[in-house]
Amino acid sequence: NALVYISSGTGEKREYTYRELHEEVNAFAGALKELGVSRGDRVVMYMPMMAEAVFAMLACVRLGAIHSFVFRGCAVGYLAHRIDDAEPKVVVTADYDMSGADAIPCKKFVDAGLDAARFAPGHVIVCRRGSGGSMPMTGGRDLDYADLRERYIGCEIPVEWVESSHPIYILHTSGTTGSPRLVQRDTGGHAVALTTSMRHVFAAKPGETMFAASGASDIGWVVGHSFIVYGPLLCGMASVVYEGLPARADPGVWWRIVEEYGVNTMLTSPTAIRALKKHGFEHMSGHDTSSLRNLFLAGEPPDKRTSLRVSESLGVAVRDTYWQTETGWPILRERSPEPEDEPLEAASFGFPCPGFDVRTVDRESGEEVPAGESGVLAIGPPLPPGCADAVRSNERFIKTYFSDFPRGLYSTFDWARRDEMGRYIVLGRANDVIKTPGQSFGTREIEEAINDHENVEEAAVVEGVASAITAYVVLDDGDTVENEASRTAVEREVKDAVERKVGTAARPDEVRFVSDLPRTRSGKMLHRCIRAIAAGREPGDISTIKNPEALEAMRSARPPMIPEKAEVIEHKGGKE
Ligand code: AMP
Numbered sequence: 001n002a003l004v005y006i007s008s009g010t011g012e013k014r015e016y017t018y019r020e021l022h023e024e025v026n027a028f029a030g031a032l033k034e035l036g037v038s039r040g041d042r043v044v045m046y047m048p049m050m051a052e053a054v055f056a057m058l059a060c061v062r063l064g065a066i067h068s069f070v071f072r073g074c075a076v077g078y079l080a081h082r083i084d085d086a087e088p089k090v091v092v093t094a095d096y097d098m099s100g101a102d103a104i105p106c107k108k109f110v111d112a113g114l115d116a117a118r119f120a121p122g123h124v125i126v127c128r129r130g131s132g133g134s135m136p137m138t139g140g141r142d143l144d145y146a147d148l149r150e151r152y153i154g155c156e157i158p159v160e161w162v163e164s165s166h167p168i169y170i171l172h173t174s175g176t177t178g179s180p181r182l183v184q185r186d187t188g189g190h191a192v193a194l195t196t197s198m199r200h201v202f203a204a205k206p207g208e209t210m211f212a213a214s215g216a217s218d219i220g221w222v223v224g225h226s227f228i229v230y231g232p233l234l235c236g237m238a239s240v241v242y243e244g245l246p247a248r249a250d251p252g253v254w255w256r257i258v259e260e261y262g263v264n265t266m267l268t269s270p271t272a273i274r275a276l277k278k279h280g281f282e283h284m285s286g287h288d289t290s291s292l293r294n295l296f297l298a299g300e301p302p303d304k305r306t307s308l309r310v311s312e313s314l315g316v317a318v319r320d321t322y323w324q325t326e327t328g329w330p331i332l333r334e335r336s337p338e339p340e341d342e343p344l345e346a347a348s349f350g351f352p353c354p355g356f357d358v359r360t361v362d363r364e365s366g367e368e369v370p371a372g373e374s375g376v377l378a379i380g381p382p383l384p385p386g387c388a389d390a391v392r393s394n395e396r397f398i399k400t401y402f403s404d405f406p407r408g409l410y411s412t413f414d415w416a417r418r419d420e421m422g423r424y425i426v427l428g429r430a431n432d433v434i435k436t437p438g439q440s441f442g443t444r445e446i447e448e449a450i451n452d453h454e455n456v457e458e459a460a461v462v463e464g465v466a467s468a469i470t471a472y473v474v475l476d477d478g479d480t481v482e483n484e485a486s487r488t489a490v491e492r493e494v495k496d497a498v499e500r501k502v503g504t505a506a507r508p509d510e511v512r513f514v515s516d517l518p519r520t521r522s523g524k525m526l527h528r529c530i531r532a533i534a535a536g537r538e539p540g541d542i543s544t545i546k547n548p549e550a551l552e553a554m555r556s557a558r559p560p561m562i563p564e565k566a567e568v569i570e571h572k573g574g575k576e
Contacts, residue, residue, distance in 0.1 A: 032063060036122060044082065053241075064166065126142060193384065201330050325388075327387050333353055383410055427444045456474070
């Protein structure tokens with residue numbers, strides 16, 4: 001197989017061999033070509049996790065066109081902006097997204113986006129899910145993919161050969177440091193990078209099966225682009241495209257998929273694992289998951305306690321990978337994905353992946369800091385294949401990523417520490433670093449200490465008013481602590497734990513209990529917004545936020561306390 005498509009929402013299960021995938025890609029390419037798409041043209045995609053999304057992406061590549069995914073659930077204005085940005089010949093969408101409890105109308109949303117956009121693409125292709133509901137179609141513009149497919153299935157559409165530097169796609173980052181940034185990737189370097197990473201980062205082999213499961217691994221995010229579509233297919237593997245949320249109705253669904261399709265390699269996010277954890281760990285051991293060699297995580301610092309429990313329940317190694325939309329593939333990974341190698345402690349220290357010249361540097365001078373000290377994670381030139389290219393303006397690209405430090409160092413805008421063995425741990429965004437007189441802490445350092453508390457589900461730590469260290473804590477039962485006495489007890493224990501494990505300087509000035517923390521739609525904690533709220537400012541660009549109500553709740557989670565701290569320290573470094 002090349003593709004296994006499973007949807008919990010529609011109940012569909014489809015399998016495609018490489019031959020069949022080739023036919024489907026040609027059919028989609030035929031449809032796009034009929035609508036005037038050719039080399040260099042943009043195609044905007046607003047698609048759920050469905051096989052047709054893969055066909056459409058690969059059809060663009062076949063024609064030398066550039067796909068631009070827009071994340072589902074964004075505001076109408078955001079979609080309109082992306083359409084105006086890309087000026088696409090065609091927009092591809094579906095009638096509904098069926099991943100959750102309710103079907104979400106994608107096409108209706110695209111209609112609203114097109115109404116708000118200045119640029120009008122020639123056509124909208126709609127892939128129907130068979131939901132049977134009425135679907136307003138604009139005559140002359142909107143086309144049903146089933147009709148187009150019928151015309152082109154069985155046709156061979158000639159490949160448009162392109163230079164290695166020809167753009168393959170554009171995509172936005174998740175916006176954890178500010179507004180989402182536009183990233184463009186080339187065709188040749190991307191193929192080299194992903195082929196390399198399948199083999200040397202994920203230890204995956206042709207003929208095996210890869211399952212990048214929901215969370216950040218949505219097809220519309222970089223994780224999905226790289227490891228649902230391009231990576232496994234370049235490697236000759238079968239890739240599982242699964243539409244659904246394991247937390248709904250059936251928390252064991254992932255492990256059933258692993259059993260049924262003999263999945264060897266999985267990739268998911270700490271957020272998705274956290275959601276699974278809510279249903280206990282029993283559902284992980286009731287299936288035959290012996291085919292699975294590795295469960296990789298990406299996108300956020302993993303929660304050590306949960307990773308260990310998952311690893312024990314499944315009997316596989318849970319391994320962290322650290323990377324960015326800009327790089328397209330892992331920068332850091334745990335030493336070796338081969339199971340016979342000694343497992344590393346679940347502290348997520350990682351070695352640089354081949355091609356990445358990683359350093360931790362002083363945020364002011366750009367000089368390398370010694371092992372054991374923290375600094376900004378930077379990458380020495382040249383970046384390896386697959387990393388982002390300048391979009392439109394070289395000047396802007398250089399200014400954004402290469403101007404913070406001398407000697408052409410690329411800034412990841414992350415804060416990290418190297419140990420004596422040359423392994424790195426990523427401690428959070430450099431902008432979110434908590435500065436106390438004499439010492440700086442990455443958000444993760446303090447948050448991990450809090451997360452170790454048995455009643456804590458998750459925590460976010462920020463510098464609030466007058467540099468007060470403020471910890472927002474979600475408790476395990478998902479609710480705020482009602483009882484004042486137990487609240488005071490947990491508050492004290494949390495503060496003591498930080499003092500014991502991290503140091504007196506890191507002790508939170510205040511602990512506020514909340515029922516949720518703001519995250520991007522790809523599952524990343526929005527520290528910059530939490531920091532703004534804690535400091536009584538507006539949260540800034542929230543176009544990628546998943547749960548804006550969490551921000552609202554935070555505003556009312558007790559008025560900020562102003563501690564008696566002599567020194568107010570300004571944030572420096574990184575870009576917002
Ligand atoms: P994005 O903007 O979506 O590309 O997010 C990339 C950012 O996510 C990185 O720069 C890190 O801040 C964070 N990140 C990704 N993976 C990890 C990880 N394994 N551990 C810690 N942070 C991570």
